[in-house]
Amino acid sequence: MxxxxxxxxxxxxxxxxxxRRKTLSVSWWQIAVTVVIGGNIVLQMATNPYASKRWYVIALVVIVLARVVPAVLYRQRxxxxxxxxxxxxxxxxxxxxxxxxxxxxxxxxxxxxxxxxxxxxxxxxxxxxxxxxxxxxxxxxxxxxxxxxxxxxxxxxxxxxxxxxxLRPDVEDRILRRARDRKVWGVVCIAAFIALCMAFVLLV
The missing domain is CATH 2.30.29 (PH-domain like)
Structure with a gap:
């Protein structure tokens, strides 16, 4: 069944x-935009005469692939x-x-x-x-x-x-505690991402 x-x-x-019975829950246009951005990054990496700056382009390629590849695998698996x-x-x-x-x-x-x-x-x-x-x-x-x-x-x-x-009170307490931890880690990750973007802008 x-x-x-x-x-x-x-x-x-x-x-x-x-x-999966329907299209991806995540819209295709989001993946398409990511692919376009990734293609542009690869083009810049191939034509950028400044080899010393290629490290950040490579980092961006890795980030894009880390988003696209799991989405494709999730669709199939x-x-x-x-x-x-x-x-x-x-x-x-x-x-x-x-x-x-x-x-x-x-x-x-x-x-x-x-x-x-x-x-x-x-x-x-x-x-x-x-x-x-x-x-x-x-x-x-x-x-x-x-x-x-x-x-x-x-x-x-x-x-x-x-x-x-x-429902068991002890398990419910653990669920609430884990939910709070996820929120804290979410805030930490967002702050780290913003800091990374600012560092990227300043270094470029």
């Missing part, structure tokens, strides 16, 4: 796979696979698998990249330590009945977990 529903005849099935043994999230590079007893919760969350991606809601799996991982292509852009599909998945997976979906 591919996640259209949770049934096979009259028997509920947990086996399903969520993969990305998927979420659900079975009786557990759930697997496969992104551009990594593959993470959780047995059902290691899954604390599966939650729909508003997409923080809503201005960039078409999906408004996406899905995360949380483990018992409060760590979360995004489930590829399990969102309302790829699935028209996204919330119904998520509710059905939670219902059919509960027997395999051996327990109902219940």
């Amino acid at each position: 591919s996640g259209d529903n949770g049934y096979f005849g009259d028997v509920r099935e947990i086996e399903r796979e969520y993969r 990305g998927r979420t696979i659900v079975g009786a043994q557990g759930i697997t999230a496969r992104d551009a590079i990594q593959t993470n698998t959780w047995a059902w007893h290691d899954v604390y919760d599966i939650r729909a969350e508003l997409n923080t990249n809503g201005r960039v991606e078409r999906a408004q809601w996406t899905t995360y799996v949380y483990d018992n330590d409060g760590r979360r991982t995004r489930l590829p292509y399990f969102d309302d852009w790829q699935l028209p009945d996204f919330h119904a599909e998520l509710a059905d998945l939670r219902a059919v997976s509960a027997p395999h977990r051996g327990a109902a979906w219940e």
Whole structure:
């Protein structure tokens, strides 16, 4: 099955796979712009007579490739696979698998990249330590009945977990703490990026 529903005849099935059905959630024009910028950088590197300044051009090429290559790989490899043994999230590079007893919760969350991606809601799996991982292509852009599909998945997976979906205060505390840490690291990364851009402008 591919996640259209949770049934096979009259028997509920947990086996399903969520993969790309529509165009990339991230618009093609963003990738095209990145490729154009990368091509221009390569052209400058090839024609720049000042060899001493080529280091920053090479750095920019690496940055562009670091954005384009994962997007292309994600398009081909990305998927979420659900079975009786557990759930697997496969992104551009990594593959993470959780047995059902290691899954604390599966939650729909508003997409923080809503201005960039078409999906408004996406899905995360949380483990018992409060760590979360995004489930590829399990969102309302790829699935028209996204919330119904998520509710059905939670219902059919509960027997395999051996327990109902219940909140545990200790795990919820860890989830909140990790969420705060992500915000702090986000601010640090933005500040570092701004500092890098300023240094680049001053050095050039």
